[in-house]
Amino acid sequence: MRLSNQFFYTLREDAKDEETRSGNYFVRSGMIKKVGTGIYLFMPLGLRVLKKIENIVREEMNKAGAQELLMPSLIPEDYYVQSGRKDVFGHDMFSLKDRYNRGYVLGPTHEELFVYAAKEMIHSYKDMPFNIYQIANKYRDEPRPRFGLIRTREFMMKDAYSFDVDDEACDKSYQKMFHAYQNIMDRVGLNYKIVKAGTGAMGGNLSEEFQAVVDIGEDTLVLCSNCDYASNLEVSTCIVDETESYEEEKELELVHTPNAGTIAEIASFLQEDKSRFVKTLIYKIDGKFYACLIPGDRDLNEEKLKKLLNAKEAVLALPEEVERVTKASVGFAGPISLSIPIIMDRHVQMMKNFIVGANQTDYHYKNVNLKDFKVKKIGDIIHVKEGDLCPNCGAKLTFKKGIECGNTFKLGTKYSESLGLNYLDHENKLKPVVMGCYGIGLARIMTSVAEQRADDMGIAWPVQIAPFEIALVVINPKDDVQKTIADKLYQSIESMGFEVIYDDRNERPGVKFKDMELIGIPVQITVGKKASEGTIEIKHRGGEKEEITIDLLNEKVIEYLNQ
């Protein structure tokens, strides 16, 4: 592409509203522009990157035997009412009425319609397996979109669904997709980790996430320093250090702790470390109150709590409710002589002489031990911390931040049962189809790769997804010799099948260099003063320039692009 007379602009100043480095560079390099909260338009340059990612995804999906189709975004709401997900999504789904007051939604994810499509195909076990997918926009009314393209309300997603006769067959389909995902993430040049994740409201049995390792990520990845354990914080576990404490059990003691309602306050008041405390959190779980005991320096994991109790909903009790249940102000709840059932984290089992609230405003108990109260259930209900011990090998766990770029789910029969997707097996018996679903966020890949490769000049795109492979800069387009040579080179490189952005604008050299580095073209060729002597320059973005003779250009270009 010749830059003169093309739609191309860059901004010299940082974007006001972009919190991420990549987001700022996307805006400054004219790739995207914010239209509203969580809504962006893609300018030609940005679209090229997105399309390249899309094509890699499409190629790998097709290679894995999946077939592409296209679902509508505007969907009669009945499909989501039937599946029960109108309620599950609630306000997260955009819904609207047409002129006849009929209800529609903008599709937040498409299990329902894929099942609808699959029903046309599936009658018998002979009709499976197959995998169908689309690359299309999804709509979610996020409470708080942020981080550039990472959390937007409209976003391009590849979603695929596999259909199989049983779990064993589904495993095979799942593995195919899993490998396709590895190929995709490798090809786009992403530094990523595959972690185990929660199945959440999607339901199903197994979920793995392809997480880009990026500091601005919203997810926390728990990785083992020794083995290959990798898991999303949501579902991470650890083994409990069972080193026996030989501490003597001391006499229970009631202490006056005026106005010290939080762990931090009471810890500083009593001059004790937070780990000497046991927090008592009052939860309302499926309508009933429970007290949850966890170490004072830990956070409760509501997902784990729900799972332990096989519950649908777990919410922290309101202050009034806490006061009613504990007969004390918030902050003084404790397990001793409490009337509601007590759920205790495993770690508390190993503690001795700890401190808890006394269920009396302004009082705590010191030297509390397990014999002092009754527990209904013991389990793992806390988030792991850095330094906890790996559940596989016992080595220390470390944390990294991640952006979820892709995920793979084994859905089981959840949707096929609720939506009546069945087939006849060998024995003429009706059985539910076993499904898998597989998603990839295209703009999240774009952001993650950019974030991982940004420097203080701009984005250093990998060749595979760069908007152009080669930048050709002519230093002085008013110099006839330079211009003629550059024009020729442009045609010749383009005819070799490479994507070239040819900067023939009448700008000063510095402007062109800065722009090419900002938008991140991997290889740059410069035609300058020495062109008249048959010498030009080639370099990697941000690298050292090499002077070469013009006749060597073709082979050098290939060499540089492959490096």
Added chain:
RNA sequence: CGGGAAAUAGCACAACUUGGUAGUGCACUUGGUUUGGGACCAAGGGGUUGCAGGUUCAAAUCCUGUUUUCCCGACCA
């Protein structure tokens, strides 16, 4: 949905406290000088100050409402 901040030229901001011709930088146009890392000089163009009301002789400025955006939190298949 709670708490905070903001809305002025394409972009980033000033003027608001104390009401009186809306200004600066970048970008843009014209002319000239420049041409190997975001040039310089000169002359220009571009604004119903988010929207709607109110106070006033007079509102970007004060008041009320409204919409939108950003930040923190809650939330997040």
